[in-house]
Amino acid sequence: MSQEERGRALNSSVLVLNRHYMAVRVVTARRAFILLYREAAEVIDIEDGQFCNYDFESWCELGQLRSEDARDHDDWVRAVHFDIQVPRIVRLVRFDKQYRSTLRLNRRNLFARDSHCCQYCGQSLPPSQLSLDHVVPRSKGGPTTWENVVASCVKCNTKKGGRTPQEARMDLNTKPRKPAHNPMLTLKLDNPKYESWKTFLPKGNWLMG
Numbered sequence: 001m002s003q004e005e006r007g008r009a010l011n012s013s014v015l016v017l018n019r020h021y022m023a024v025r026v027v028t029a030r031r032a033f034i035l036l037y038r039e040a041a042e043v044i045d046i047e048d049g050q051f052c053n054y055d056f057e058s059w060c061e062l063g064q065l066r067s068e069d070a071r072d073h074d075d076w077v078r079a080v081h082f083d084i085q086v087p088r089i090v091r092l093v094r095f096d097k098q099y100r101s102t103l104r105l106n107r108r109n110l111f112a113r114d115s116h117c118c119q120y121c122g123q124s125l126p127p128s129q130l131s132l133d134h135v136v137p138r139s140k141g142g143p144t145t146w147e148n149v150v151a152s153c154v155k156c157n158t159k160k161g162g163r164t165p166q167e168a169r170m171d172l173n174t175k176p177r178k179p180a181h182n183p184m185l186t187l188k189l190d191n192p193k194y195e196s197w198k199t200f201l202p203k204g205n206w207l208m209g
């Protein structure tokens with residue numbers, strides 16, 4: 001396993017559940033391993049539609065059995081003498097609290113809401129080539145809210161300048177609104193790696209920051 005593969009595996013995402021099996025947040029695998037090692041969390045693994053709980057030690061043992069015939073989409077990290085499979089879900093064994101009820105408005109969440117597409121020309125771009133556009137410009141009193149900020153490519157942002165879409169004659173592809181779900185999670189759910197998360201993400205009534 002190369003250094004790069006291991007780095008990627010440690011940065012993959014892990015869904016964190018509270019004691020009552022409710023989704024509370026998403027962390028990196030690196031963070032999840034710390035929680036497991038400290039016995040603050042256990043692994044929830046889904047196989048054939050059934051889920052099983054493993055403490056860190058039994059998870060490592062299971063990994064040794066499984067590493068012989070690893071499934072697609074599994075990630076592994078190398079410990080001193082053996083490989084450890086990266087869990088997709090962990091459960092905090094002592095944590096009772098529920099999810100946060102506000103979704104933070106930041107570049108990452110906003111670009112995810114807009115599926116990394118410029119909301120004027122529709123071009124799909126990497127985050128480094130997108131900017132935040134205030135639909136009603138700040139200079140005209142436009143607030144920084146989910147309803148007034150969209151992803152825009154640099155070209156469209158420059159063209160629009162300090163004008164409203166009407167003034168600039170540039171139509172928005174969709175009406176911006178606050179997402180009902182964490183858009184980062186919605187993107188993850190499209191990835192077969194994170195298929196098992198769906199079991200713990202009931203439709204409609206959760207938000208995460």
Ligand SMILES: [Zn+2]
Nearest residue numbers: 118121153156
């Ligand atoms: Zn554009």
